[in-house]
Amino acid sequence: MSEFLLEVKNLKKYFDTPKGKLHAVDDVSFSIKEGKTLGLVGESGCGKSTAGRVILRLLEATNGEIFYKGKNIRELKKNKMRELRKEMQIIFQDPFSSLDPRMTVSEIIEEPIKLNKIINDKEKRFERVLELMDLVGLSRRLMNTYPHELDGGRRQRIGIARALSLDTKFIVCDEPVSALDVSIQAQILNLMKELQQKLGLTYIFITHDLSVVNHFSDDIAVMYLGKLIEKAPAEELFSNPIHPYTKALLSAIPRPTLDRKVDKIILKGEITSPINPKDNCRFANRCNYVQDICKQTEPEFKEISPGHFSACHVFSDHLSGEFE
Amino acid sequence: MNADVLEIKTEQLLKTKKRSQLFDVWLRLKKSKAAIAGLLLIGIFIFMAILAPVLVSYEDDALKMNVRVRLQTPGSDHWFGTDELGRDIFARIVYGTRISLFVGIISVSIALTLGGTLGAIAGYYGGKIDNIIMRFLDVLLAVPAVLLAITIVAALGASMLNLMIAVGVSNIPGFARVVRAAVLSVKDQEFIEAAKAIGAKDHTIILRHVLPNSMAPIIVFATLKVATAIMATASLSFLGLGIQPPTPEWGSMLAGGRSYIRDHMYIVLYPGMAIVLTVLSLNLIGDGLRDALDPKLK
Amino acid sequence: MRNKVLEIKNLKIRYVTDDGIVEAVNGIDMLIEKGRTLGLVGETGAGKTTTAMSILRLIPDPPGEIISGDIILDNIKLLEISENEMETIRGRLVSMIFQDPMTALNPSICVGEQISEAISIHQDVTKEGAKEKAREMLEIVGIPGSRMEEYPHQFSGGMKQRVIIAIALSCSPKLLIADEPTTALDVTIQAQVLELMKELKEKLEMSMLMITHDLGVVAEVCDDVAIMYAGRIVEQGNLEEIFKYTKHPYTEGLFNSIPNIDDRKAELIPIRGLMSDPYNLPDGCSFCDRCDYALDICQTEKPKKIYFSGTHFSECHLYSGNSDFQLNCGKK
Numbered sequence: 001m002s003e004f005l006l007e008v009k010n011l012k013k014y015f016d017t018p019k020g021k022l023h024a025v026d027d028v029s030f031s032i033k034e035g036k037t038l039g040l041v042g043e044s045g046c047g048k049s050t051a052g053r054v055i056l057r058l059l060e061a062t063n064g065e066i067f068y069k070g071k072n073i074r075e076l077k078k079n080k081m082r083e084l085r086k087e088m089q090i091i092f093q094d095p096f097s098s099l100d101p102r103m104t105v106s107e108i109i110e111e112p113i114k115l116n117k118i119i120n121d122k123e124k125r126f127e128r129v130l131e132l133m134d135l136v137g138l139s140r141r142l143m144n145t146y147p148h149e150l151d152g153g154r155r156q157r158i159g160i161a162r163a164l165s166l167d168t169k170f171i172v173c174d175e176p177v178s179a180l181d182v183s184i185q186a187q188i189l190n191l192m193k194e195l196q197q198k199l200g201l202t203y204i205f206i207t208h209d210l211s212v213v214n215h216f217s218d219d220i221a222v223m224y225l226g227k228l229i230e231k232a233p234a235e236e237l238f239s240n241p242i243h244p245y246t247k248a249l250l251s252a253i254p255r256p257t258l259d260r261k262v263d264k265i266i267l268k269g270e271i272t273s274p275i276n277p278k279d280n281c282r283f284a285n286r287c288n289y290v291q292d293i294c295k296q297t298e299p300e301f302k303e304i305s306p307g308h309f310s311a312c313h314v315f316s317d318h319l320s321g322e323f324e
Numbered sequence: 325m326n327a328d329v330l331e332i333k334t335e336q337l338l339k340t341k342k343r344s345q346l347f348d349v350w351l352r353l354k355k356s357k358a359a360i361a362g363l364l365l366i367g368i369f370i371f372m373a374i375l376a377p378v379l380v381s382y383e384d385d386a387l388k389m390n391v392r393v394r395l396q397t398p399g400s401d402h403w404f405g406t407d408e409l410g411r412d413i414f415a416r417i418v419y420g421t422r423i424s425l426f427v428g429i430i431s432v433s434i435a436l437t438l439g440g441t442l443g444a445i446a447g448y449y450g451g452k453i454d455n456i457i458m459r460f461l462d463v464l465l466a467v468p469a470v471l472l473a474i475t476i477v478a479a480l481g482a483s484m485l486n487l488m489i490a491v492g493v494s495n496i497p498g499f500a501r502v503v504r505a506a507v508l509s510v511k512d513q514e515f516i517e518a519a520k521a522i523g524a525k526d527h528t529i530i531l532r533h534v535l536p537n538s539m540a541p542i543i544v545f546a547t548l549k550v551a552t553a554i555m556a557t558a559s560l561s562f563l564g565l566g567i568q569p570p571t572p573e574w575g576s577m578l579a580g581g582r583s584y585i586r587d588h589m590y591i592v593l594y595p596g597m598a599i600v601l602t603v604l605s606l607n608l609i610g611d612g613l614r615d616a617l618d619p620k621l622k
Numbered sequence: 623m624r625n626k627v628l629e630i631k632n633l634k635i636r637y638v639t640d641d642g643i644v645e646a647v648n649g650i651d652m653l654i655e656k657g658r659t660l661g662l663v664g665e666t667g668a669g670k671t672t673t674a675m676s677i678l679r680l681i682p683d684p685p686g687e688i689i690s691g692d693i694i695l696d697n698i699k700l701l702e703i704s705e706n707e708m709e710t711i712r713g714r715l716v717s718m719i720f721q722d723p724m725t726a727l728n729p730s731i732c733v734g735e736q737i738s739e740a741i742s743i744h745q746d747v748t749k750e751g752a753k754e755k756a757r758e759m760l761e762i763v764g765i766p767g768s769r770m771e772e773y774p775h776q777f778s779g780g781m782k783q784r785v786i787i788a789i790a791l792s793c794s795p796k797l798l799i800a801d802e803p804t805t806a807l808d809v810t811i812q813a814q815v816l817e818l819m820k821e822l823k824e825k826l827e828m829s830m831l832m833i834t835h836d837l838g839v840v841a842e843v844c845d846d847v848a849i850m851y852a853g854r855i856v857e858q859g860n861l862e863e864i865f866k867y868t869k870h871p872y873t874e875g876l877f878n879s880i881p882n883i884d885d886r887k888a889e890l891i892p893i894r895g896l897m898s899d900p901y902n903l904p905d906g907c908s909f910c911d912r913c914d915y916a917l918d919i920c921q922t923e924k925p926k927k928i929y930f931s932g933t934h935f936s937e938c939h940l941y942s943g944n945s946d947f948q949l950n951c952g953k954k
């Protein structure tokens with residue numbers, strides 16, 4: 001058995017569209033150790049949410065391998081996969097559409113326990129639901145209310161309780177706080193962190209918000225148009241970004257402080273279409289450092305310093321990334 | 325977390341009943357005056373249909389011809405007057421209610437069962453299956469519903485059963501479309517994905533999540549369609565293709581009385597009003613339900 | 623005396639609904655001078671958008687009603703003029719950018735025409751003149767004039783927001799209201815749009831009311847900041863006063879809730895609880911249930927404004943009688 005809880009190798013997910021093949025996830029590989037958090041960052045349309053869903057097999061991958069505890073889950077039959085879902089869960093972005101509006105809070109949390117026949121005794125099952133509600137900080141008196149009667153933060157707590165109701169080890173968190181207000185956002189982030197420590201959970205934390213991911217993750221992987229372009233331990237990525245896109249992304253975050261340390265890098269243009277991309281660097285047309293080679297061949301995703309990977313023709317050889 | 329909240333005992337909580345969603349719908353429906361008026365009206369009709377034998381005698385009042393009292397104007401003996409054959413119009417309307425409501429509800433049930441199943445299959449599975457089902461229904465939809473119903477009755481012969489089949493079948497495409505659209509709008513929501521993620525099987529997802537959440541537009545549509553079905557029944561009977569005389573039916577009462585309309589307007593007035601009021605009340609209820617059934621609209 | 627572009631005095635707005643009365647804005651004062659940008663910060667339901675809509679007089683009535691107050695834009699008392707006069711003001715003296723660029727444009731009209739339409743409503747120009755001006759506006763916001771004839775669906779989100787900015791600025795308004803203009807955009811695009819807005823504000827010498835929940839955006843584009851909570855401005859001051867000498871516990875709570883990107887180990891200190899029910903605001907300070915510093919008086923009495931400088935005030939009992947009080951991150 002490998003040292004990683006989850007290993008993804010050459011994962012691809014293409015969608016057929018009238019205009020051609022949409023490369024949502026294109027040859028992505030990474031791995032996560034048990035109890036750690038991998039932040040998956042990128043802008044809208046970069047394929048980060050698709051990647052999360054493919055890993056849980058909510059969408060079937062086009063190609064590639066997904067190893068969970070050393071087993072390739074892409075080869076599992078439907079009922080074996082269903083068995084595995086007890087350990088692999090997801091928390092959704094939108095706390096308004098991810099809960100069935102016709103079920104009460106306790107019914108939503110109870111459903112996975114009931115469906116998977118974990119606790120068959122009604123009273124004991126109920127006991128467990130209350131336990132879960134306490135765990136995520138939902139007041140017990142809310143058990144008979146419906147989701148639409150609650151605010152975004154509380155609804156997200158329901159989603160978390162549902163994800164934890166089984167024998168959960170691994171959770172894909174798909175933008176879990178981006179629909180929430182700042183003060184509520186902090187409550188949920190703290191709760192998720194606390195639960196990770198208490199239950200030894202492993203997270204993939206998908207987000208577009210770099211300040212959140214920095215606070216939350218051990219490793220960070222940056223995606224651009226379906227490709228992984230940089231991956232490093234959080235601290236390393238923030239202090240020493242290599243890829244020009246990562247740099248621009250980091251510099252573009254509005255910082256709530258008056259003494260700004262970083263100069264803004266304003267990128268030109270916008271994200272291009274992921275349909276039938278050419279075999280070159282996908283960031284080439286927006287890059288401030290673009291060279292001829294970038295427009296001709298695709299850069300390799302390689303290890304530049306221990307644990308720090310990047311896919312860039314220009315900066316891969318310059319360790320510090322200070323090429324002007 | 326507050327300590328006092330935690331102290332609530334499990335047993336206590338188990339006993340507290342969840343507020344039923346039907347009750348919520350009722351609370352919201354109650355706010356609409358139009359819907360309440362509709363409910364009252366349809367209540368009166370249902371009441372009449374159920375208590376018909378107590379109110380009047382079918383044999384003596386509604387069927388037995390009595391030429392001596394033909395074409396009597398409304399009065400204390402005959403509230404709504406009598407028709408050209410001396411039958412009490414009130415009695416015939418009361419018994420006609422039974423037929424109209426019965427035919428309306430049964431034919432809509434036929435359409436809902438068949439059309440709904442087709443629509444749900446088309447919507448949930450999509451792709452080729454969807455294409456085949458919907459194109460077939462498009463062909464059906466291209467034929468005007470009344471024309472289709474007339475054709476069916478003409479082919480099968482005029483009887484109450486055939487009438488219900490005709491009206492039901494002609495409504496299948498409409499129901500299939502509404503159910504398909506409702507299923508489609510629910511199918512792509514994240515809670516369906518969430519259900520997959522917790523390991524729910526396909527049929528569990530359809531029965532527990534997709535259908536209950538698609539119910540609102542379907543119920544509204546069905547309510548409105550009962551009204552149309554009652555109209556269709558009356559129309560077909562008026563044309564002589566539905567309920568056959570002497571069975572009292574609103575449409576055929578209109579047909580029978582139409583030659584006397586100049587001097588004895590009441591013969592057609594009361595059955596006509598019965599049709600208008602039933603259809604109106606069902607439409608009012610349908611509109612009220614549309615607003616009341618959506619849990620997100622508050 | 624400096625030039626006042628917008629002045630709001632004691633504005634109160636409420637919504638009367640079937641379920642009760644929502645007190646959305648409860649007596650706010652606001653002042654924006656020429657060329658300045660005021661950031662209006664608050665969370666969902668704080669009353670930010672209601673305030674903005676009232677400046678355009680676009681509060682739906684019913685259910686909304688402006689109970690009292692004055693809104694003075696460029697020396698015109700907006701609440702006293704007729705609807706016809708108001709129409710000539712919207713778009714010319716004040717215009718607004720909305721949060722969602724996807725739905726703010728008409729999908730069936732090409733963008734050039736949408737801009738020239740806005741121009742010809744308020745300016746006496748020929749069709750060609752309006753078109754020429756529209757092309758100019760497009761180029762100002764960084765879109766080549768050759769894309770005049772294209773339709774909104776041919777533009778990406780960031781480009782659409784630029785088109786909307788072009789429309790809003792086409793008649794050189796004195797005040798631009800921007801309601802979360804970059805929330806729906808990606809970070810790199812957000813940076814582009816914010817940069818553009820800053821540039822244009824300088825160029826056209828306008829004032830701006832920037833509505834946002836993001837203190838990072840505030841730090842980048844605003845000169846003054848007003849923090850709104852439950853329909854009141856609880857703290858207001860210039861950028862430095864708010865960021866460095868934070869006085870109100872809510873403002874402090876907001877800062878503590880944001881992950882610090884330059885210090886990943888810093889602990890998040892969320893504000894506990896939820897915003898009070900807008901149907902039923904408490905008698906005292908609206909924030910006191912969530913406040914770690916709350917005193918007895920906070921429960922019963924509404925706090926008054928306490929000034930720390932000519933521009934900086936806070937509505938909080940902590941400072942009445944003790945203007946030297948220091949916040950300490952909620953640690954007692």
